[in-house]
Amino acid sequence: MTVTNDDSAQYLIRTVSKRSGVKSDLVRAWERRYQAVTPTRTSGGHRVYTDQDIARLKLLNQATSNGHSIGQIAQLSLDDLKHLLKDETSSTNQSLSSSPISLTSGDKRHLAEDYSDKCYAAVLAFDAQLLESHFENAIVELGSEAFIEHLLSPLLTKIGERWKTGELRPVHEHMTSSVIRSLTYILRNNNPCPENAPRMIVSTPIGQLHELGALLAAIMAELCGWQVTYLGANLAAEEIAAAVKYTNACALTLSISFATDDHVVAKELRRLKKLVGNHVSLIVGGRAAGHFQSVLNEVGVMNIQSYTHFKQLLNQLATDYKATENKQLQ
Amino acid sequence: MTVTNDDSAQYLIRTVSKRSGVKSDLVRAWERRYQAVTPTRTSGGHRVYTDQDIARLKLLNQATSNGHSIGQIAQLSLDDLKHLLKDETSSTNQSLSSSPISLTSGDKRHLAEDYSDKCYAAVLAFDAQLLESHFENAIVELGSEAFIEHLLSPLLTKIGERWKTGELRPVHEHMTSSVIRSLTYILRNNNPCPENAPRMIVSTPIGQLHELGALLAAIMAELCGWQVTYLGANLAAEEIAAAVKYTNACALTLSISFATDDHVVAKELRRLKKLVGNHVSLIVGGRAAGHFQSVLNEVGVMNIQSYTHFKQLLNQLATDYKATENKQLQ
DNA sequence: CAAACCTTTACAAAACATAGACAAAAATTA
DNA sequence: TAATTTTTGTCTATGTTTTGTAAAGGTTTG
Numbered sequence: 001m002t003v004t005n006d007d008s009a010q011y012l013i014r015t016v017s018k019r020s021g022v023k024s025d026l027v028r029a030w031e032r033r034y035q036a037v038t039p040t041r042t043s044g045g046h047r048v049y050t051d052q053d054i055a056r057l058k059l060l061n062q063a064t065s066n067g068h069s070i071g072q073i074a075q076l077s078l079d080d081l082k083h084l085l086k087d088e089t090s091s092t093n094q095s096l097s098s099s100p101i102s103l104t105s106g107d108k109r110h111l112a113e114d115y116s117d118k119c120y121a122a123v124l125a126f127d128a129q130l131l132e133s134h135f136e137n138a139i140v141e142l143g144s145e146a147f148i149e150h151l152l153s154p155l156l157t158k159i160g161e162r163w164k165t166g167e168l169r170p171v172h173e174h175m176t177s178s179v180i181r182s183l184t185y186i187l188r189n190n191n192p193c194p195e196n197a198p199r200m201i202v203s204t205p206i207g208q209l210h211e212l213g214a215l216l217a218a219i220m221a222e223l224c225g226w227q228v229t230y231l232g233a234n235l236a237a238e239e240i241a242a243a244v245k246y247t248n249a250c251a252l253t254l255s256i257s258f259a260t261d262d263h264v265v266a267k268e269l270r271r272l273k274k275l276v277g278n279h280v281s282l283i284v285g286g287r288a289a290g291h292f293q294s295v296l297n298e299v300g301v302m303n304i305q306s307y308t309h310f311k312q313l314l315n316q317l318a319t320d321y322k323a324t325e326n327k328q329l330q
Numbered sequence: 331m332t333v334t335n336d337d338s339a340q341y342l343i344r345t346v347s348k349r350s351g352v353k354s355d356l357v358r359a360w361e362r363r364y365q366a367v368t369p370t371r372t373s374g375g376h377r378v379y380t381d382q383d384i385a386r387l388k389l390l391n392q393a394t395s396n397g398h399s400i401g402q403i404a405q406l407s408l409d410d411l412k413h414l415l416k417d418e419t420s421s422t423n424q425s426l427s428s429s430p431i432s433l434t435s436g437d438k439r440h441l442a443e444d445y446s447d448k449c450y451a452a453v454l455a456f457d458a459q460l461l462e463s464h465f466e467n468a469i470v471e472l473g474s475e476a477f478i479e480h481l482l483s484p485l486l487t488k489i490g491e492r493w494k495t496g497e498l499r500p501v502h503e504h505m506t507s508s509v510i511r512s513l514t515y516i517l518r519n520n521n522p523c524p525e526n527a528p529r530m531i532v533s534t535p536i537g538q539l540h541e542l543g544a545l546l547a548a549i550m551a552e553l554c555g556w557q558v559t560y561l562g563a564n565l566a567a568e569e570i571a572a573a574v575k576y577t578n579a580c581a582l583t584l585s586i587s588f589a590t591d592d593h594v595v596a597k598e599l600r601r602l603k604k605l606v607g608n609h610v611s612l613i614v615g616g617r618a619a620g621h622f623q624s625v626l627n628e629v630g631v632m633n634i635q636s637y638t639h640f641k642q643l644l645n646q647l648a649t650d651y652k653a654t655e656n657k658q659l660q
Numbered sequence: 661c662a663a664a665c666c667t668t669t670a671c672a673a674a675a676c677a678t679a680g681a682c683a684a685a686a687a688t689t690a
Numbered sequence: 691t692a693a694t695t696t697t698t699g700t701c702t703a704t705g706t707t708t709t710g711t712a713a714a715g716g717t718t719t720g
Contacts, residue, residue, distance in 0.1 A: 013665075025711060028666085033709085044718045046665055067345030071708070072378055126576035128559045171569035174533075174561040181508075185515040203504075209564065229458045231504040234539065234564070239501035246456035342708090344675065356699065358677085363698085374707045376676055394698095399686085401697065 016049045020057035027057065034074030036060060052078065112142055112150030119155055123168070123176055132179050144187050144223055152180070152219070153307050156212045160257065160287050177211050180219075184230075187219055198321040199249040203231040203240050204256065205268040213255030213286040217310070221253065224314040237268045241275035250321050251281040259291035266295040273299045281317055285310060343369075346379045348470055350387035351516070357387060364404035366390060382408065442472055442480030449485055453498070453506055462509050466516070474517050474553055482510070482549070483637050486542045490587060490617050507541050510549075514560075517549055528651040529579040533561040533570050534586065535598040543585035543616040547640070551583065554644040567598045571605035580651050581611040589621035596625040603629045611647055615640060 017024045028047075030036035037056055039047040059081040064070050068084070076084065115138040122131035139147045159176060162168045202218040204211060211233040218230040229247050231240070244252055252272070256265060269292070273282060284296055285304030296303050304310045347354045358377075360366035367386055369377040389411040394400050403411065445468040452461035469477050489506060492498045532548040534541060541563040548560040559577050561570065574582055582602070586595060599622070603612060614626055615634030626633050634640045 023710085024665090026709090029710070032667095042718080044665085045667095046718070067341055067348070069340070069342045069372075069376075069378075069708080071372060072340040072342075126559075126573065128577075129557070169569060169572055171561060171565060171573045174565060174569070175559060175573065178511075178560045178562055181511045182515045185512040211562075227459070229456075229505060230508045231501060232508055232541075235501060235504060239499060239504070242499055243456065243501045243505070342675080353700085354676085355701080359699070362678095372707080374676085375678095376707065399697075400699095 011049045011054065013047050013049070016054055016057065019054050021061050022057050030057075030060070030070065030074060034071055036070070036074040056081065109150050112138070112146060115142070116151050116155050116158075119151070120158060123159065123172055126172065126175060128175055128179050131176070132183070135179065135183055139183070139187070147187075148216070148220055148223065149307060152216060156216055159212065173210060173212060177215060180212070180215050184215075184219060184222075187222065197225055197227040198251065198318050199227045199229070199247050200251040200253060201229050201231060201240060201243045201247065201249045202253045202255075203235045203243075204233040205240075205254055205265055205272070206234055206236050207260060207262070207264045207268075208254075208256055208258055208286075209233050210257045211255070213257045214253070217253045217255055217283075217285060217304075220307075220310060221314055224311065225318060226251075226314065237271040237275060241272060244276050244280055249280065251283060251317055252276060253283040253285065255286040256284060256289045256292065257286040259288035265292055269295050269299050269301070273301075283310075283313065341379045341381075341384070343377050343379070346384055346387065348466060349384045350391060351470060352387050352391050353470065360387075360390070360400060360404060364401055366400070366404040386411070439480050442468070442476060442484075445472070446481050446485050446488075449481070450488060453489065453502055456502065456505060458505055458509055461506070462513070465509065465513055469513070469516060477517075478546070478550055478553065479637060482546060486546055489542065490540075503540060503542060507545060510542070510545055514545075514549060514552075517552070526655070527555055527557040528581065528648050529557045529559070529577050530581040530583060531559050531561060531570060531573045531577065531579045532583045532585075533565045533573075534563040535570070535584055535595055535602070536564055536566050537590060537592070537594045537598075538584075538586055538588055538616075539563050540587045541585070543587045544583070547583045547585055547613075547615060547634075550640060551644055554641065555648060556581075556644065567601040567605060571602060574606050574610055579610065581613060581647055582606060583613040583615070585616040586614060586619050586622065587616040589618035595622055599625050599629050599631070603631075613640075613643065 011019075013024050013027060016022075017027060020027075022030070027037070031038065031047075037049065037053045039049045039053060042048055056078055059078070060070065060073065063073050063081060063084060073081070073084070115134060119131060119134045119138075122128075122134055135147075138151055142151065159168060159173060163170070163173060200221050202214050202221065204214050214230070214233065218228045221228045229243060229249070231243055240252065240254075243249070254269075254272075269282075269284075276282070282299065282301040283304060284292075284301045289296065289303055293303075302313060304313065341349075343354050343357060346352075347357060350357075352360075357367070361368065361377075367379065367383045369379045369383060372378055386408055389408070390400065390403065393403050393411060393414055398414070403414065406414070445464060449461055449464045449468075452458075452464055465477075468481055472481060489498060489503060493500070493503060530551050532544050532551065534544050544560070544563065548558045551558045559573060559579070561573055570582065570584075573579070584599075584602075599612075599614075606612070612629065612631040613634060614622075614631045619626065619633055623633075632643060634643065
């Protein structure tokens, strides 16, 4: 994979506009007024852009929709822009006292484990306030990505296990879901998603009352640049399909964390497939997804194997989506 | 520890207002009169703020709503402000009771209606992003209290009605719940709740899947100075009772918005009463609460009649609670 | 030659700015 | 307690800046 800052990749303004989501006229206006990008020219005078220019315009577009004024940020470097969008999380939080020094991934993992223990203790003690406070601090210290990967994901797994052994009750899970749900606001601020981002619906099918897995999936997808509509738990196939239709989503993620012996889940999955058709990617994850393997195969859904697997899946689908979208536009 | 990074993060006043919860006019007034913040300017004279300015305004906003006079605290450092709020565990809950806002009440109501229409349109169009954006703006413009009373409360009623007529589907309600849930973070932020606040559990009994009412109750109680643990919908009596026990809550609010003919709700209510005993106030509200009137009477629960009724109830219970607590301490 | 691009100029809506006024709330004084 | 001053949030009026969009008319490209 070569990052081309050379002449090899050259685009005209129309392409740039489509890919970045900024209208042609506006691209020119931004150049004229703020020198936001400085494309080279053909001999005839047409603007010629590089991949970096596109990336730049994309970021600028995100940043403006996040509340920054274009005049103020147009001349920032690519790194500064990335930094700007990435740090939006920690800055919306009150505790500014923690230093933004970047930790190594090892440190982060250790720190995350530390937090994980504290958070689990708060869950066990049924202390919602304390739990939220730990989460807030962890997000600031770890950054949203590490927060998800090294803290939230393992924590939810642990909660699931302890729930099975009886150390935790359903109500613990409800409380935790509630706290995490209110945190999505901070997490989302990190990634203001552009207009043309691929859309996804996240929910759980009828009979599946546990929403922690779905919540995690939703947050992850948002951080990967998806525009997610989260619907909560326990929805009928028709309802979920309606949401897919309303939002024009190209992917649908379901979490199945409880193995039932009735045929509800299987039936719902089959109905869903029929309702949403083939152009919508069906993704299923969760502790008990394996229990329904045969149906999953039959219906043709993608089964999430792990944290990283889901992330890959998300990125893969996003690029696929963009490719087909570009094709349609041309 | 001073954080001096992010000269790059620059916002105009509208964004600052949205993030901090302080109206634009007031931001300027605070600057003019007390130099509470000292933004740089664009060449054209527009104010440009940093993330720290936003954090500062957020804190100042909290502190003023806690009873401090802006003139006295405007020039304190960030750390001092944090310290101030941290020690503020004994703030009296003046939030809902002391400000009847008679002067702009008409205007606010009008504004709220305006927003309400926009929000309902967003719900109908199934546009979660737009809905959230309207909510955010409304919170800044109306303030939390009017937001709840004149916007959220009637909006939820309307959604309930339209749901019955079939104009809206269950999935609309789920989406709306999800958006509102993530907003609780902002709403709560404006009203930090004291340590010794009375505690409350909010949920819905088994079979009651609609959580909008419960959500509204939870938000209201938080604004009234309660420390609320929200559990979401559809929980068994044992689970709810466990939460009450864990948190040592002195009140329990349930929302019942769907009239069923089976005896589940009645059974659950009886069991709950038995489980939590007499020292916990049982409060029930929601569209369909009247349908179970006989059980409510039998078990001895308080039935929410209206928005203002619930508010009175909350304040009454809070003062009662404080009285008995003081007695015990003496 | 048509489609796409260029530049320049203009326009309008939204957002900001300043200055000053006003009234409710809070503090102070009589 | 009543009258006063101060504080503080809000609003109005009027002008400017920012910013997205569009029109007009010429040029390049395939």
